[in-house]
Amino acid sequence: MFIRLSLVMTQSTSRITAAALGCLVLLTASCAKGDKAPSPPESTAVSAPGEPVPAWLMERARQERDLASRSATVHDFRFVNRVEQSGIDFENRIVDDAGKSYKAVHYDHGSGLAAADVDGDGRPDLYFVTQLGTSQLWKNLGGGKFANITESAGLVMNDAIGVGASFADIDNDGDPDLFVTTVRHGNRLFENLGGGKFRDITAQAGVGYSGHSSGAVFFDYDGDGKLDLFVANVGTYTGNEKGPGGYYVGLEDAFHGHTHPDRAEASILYHNEGGNKFREVTKQAGLVDKSWSGDAVVMDINNDGFPDLYVLDMQGENHLWLNVRGTSFRDATKDFFPKTPWGAMGAKVFDFNGDGKLDLYITDMHSDMFTDIQQGNWTAETSKSDPTPMPAELFPGGKTQFIFGNALFVNGGGRFDEVSDRMGVETYWPWGPSVDDLNADGWDDIFVAGSMNFPFRYSVNSVLLNEAGKHFLPSEFTLGVEPRANGSTLWFTLDCEGADRGVKACGVCSSEAAASQGCASTGKPGQFTVNGSRGTRSAIIVDVDGDGALDIVTNEFNTKPMLLMSDLARKHSVHSLTVKLKGTTSNRSGIGAKITVVLPDHRRVVKMQDGKSGYLSQSDLPVYFGLGAFDHADAIEVEWPSHKHQTMAGPIRAGHLVEIIEP
Secondary structure, X not given: OOOOXXXXXXXXXXXXXXXXXXXXXXXXXXXXXXOOOOOOOOEOOOOOOOOOOOHHHHHHHHHHHHHHHOOOOOOOOOEEEOHHHHOOOOOOOOOHHHOOOOOOOHHHHOXXXXXEOOOOOOOOEEEEOOOOOOOEEEEEEEOOEEEEOHHHHOOOOOOOOEEEEEEEOOOOOOOOEEEEEEEOOOOEEEEXXXXXXXXXXXXXXXXXXXXXXXXXXXXXXXXXXXXXXXXXXXXXXXXXXXXXXXXEEEOOOHHHHHHOHXXXXXXXXXXXXXXXXXXXXXXXXXXXXXXXXXXXXXXXXXXXXOOEEEEOOOOOOOEEEEEEOOOEEEEOHHHHOOOEEOOEEEXXXXXXXXXXXXXXXXXXXXXXXXXXXXXXXXXHHOOOOOOOOOOHHHOOOOOOOEEOOOEEEEEOOOOEEEOHHHHOOOOOOEEEEEEEOOOOOOOOEEEEXXXXXXXOOOOOOEEEEEOOOOOEEEOOOOOOOOOOOOOEEEEEEEEOOOOOOXXXXXXXXXOOOOHHHOEEEOOOOOEEEEEEEOOEEEEEEEOOOOOOOOEEEEEEOOOOOEEEEEOHHHHOOOOEEEEEEEOOOOOOOOOOOEEEEXXXXXXXXXXXXXXXXXXXXXXXXXXXXXXXXXXEEEEEEEEOOOOOEEEEEEEEEOOEEEEEEOX
16 A cells, blocks of 8 residues: 655655665555565645745646646636634544554545535535544635534534535435544434434434445435435454544555455445334345445446445455346346446446436556656656555555556447546545536536655646546646645654654654654754645545535645635636426435536436546535536426436426425
């Protein structure tokens, strides 16, 4: 996993030259066996406000401006981080295994976030997940302002080692309930009582599994009108020793866990029985997936009206579970995907090329962890990884069946071809993709959260603007998403003559290389602060301020989130619609429905109502449609989970929230 090592977090460029130093601080699996640690790459953190931006980032910005000048897609708008002005003071807090006691364990995969209108006031509220401290619910007050209502909402979860979050209306009463996954602290389900109040119904619902849980996906697999739940479990990567905050300390060889069959931890399928009760049906339904899974995504791959499930494996082969008419599932991966990414993290189903068929985009982070890529080598960062240096012991079945990088599978009507390189969607150190129409031109764009944080170098988030289905334009610098101001942040403090005596990082901070490794003395003997680069783990795309343009919200690892507000509506006359579904026979939110907006030029914009966004995250459910130059749509068509088809005839004017009720 963590072969590319670097502790350099300062403005200067430096290199750790002693292999022993790398072993001392990072204790990778190979170091633990007495092997030499590889030399880390040179690294430079992004400058703090008022300091110059490093040359390698300035050069990438120049390259993107040049590409944009030759593109017809709308790119003359910007995102600005308004988190300080918003009132949101949430800070993601991590366990020591991802910080001062860093090791190659899955805690550094981080936490998600979710958006939903929890109190029915028409504005999307935000729920941020953290490992230590409590995850927080922030009420949207309008005008880009938020208030922390975690306590009054009944959602305080202290030191629960939170991972993922999903809102879903499990009882069809019209308001979103909340499910949160944790690492061995029990998953939690909260019923929305209305008005932004929740109550814990975990025990009653029977979904309090305690293990190494990760992503959570709600979908109605049997078509009974109630949302069922799939919980992705990673695998056993911790022992029974507890660290500060009550987290379970990770195993030293955690990243090799997938090579130990006895550590497999099957994901869980729950059937919604009604009355706020769920029943585990994993074995009964034949969906026993023992992948080292962080997340999953729903898609109807054979268009039979029953939702199938694509389960990601972060260290192995992904699995497509085909829904057998709502009664059971079978593994049909090879029928559709002869090869899958090896280190998959996130996925999104969307129609990227406008042909009316839903495609599948997958981000692969772990394949990027084995070859040094120096900062500024953008060609390497946007290319597939070379599997040659990847240790053979990580591939019990060999390497030939894998894609080593992101995958964009274009739906050819039963056949899926991988076109990521041709379309320009390979990125570096990616977690999850968030997909929506950022420039409101009628073509869905991609935001990819990318990073590795301490003890690695700075890496960028990616914004890929869709050039009418023909290619994606890299635009993170053009749109102001990169470089982030204050690209480094305080990672942790050390008391090397007190509580932290013996912590491996103390060896670095006490050495001659201390300054180049981000260590700074506090002025007291043996006490240091250590800086690390900022990095995003998860994101959602949602119209925060109701101006008709989409904004981006992130959950940053071990620091404050970003609230990236778009000025598109101030630069252009934005034509868009949002569609809210109200199921009657289908589940109340219409999860699983396919919505098609027909434009005046007869182009059909197709989206799936799934709420899926990023890695471990879930976005607000009203579905957003950019209309480009058109001020109206000719029609809206809905294929409901109940297999009913419905058409709303136009013209339907832009700028409205359209509620469609299932007949």
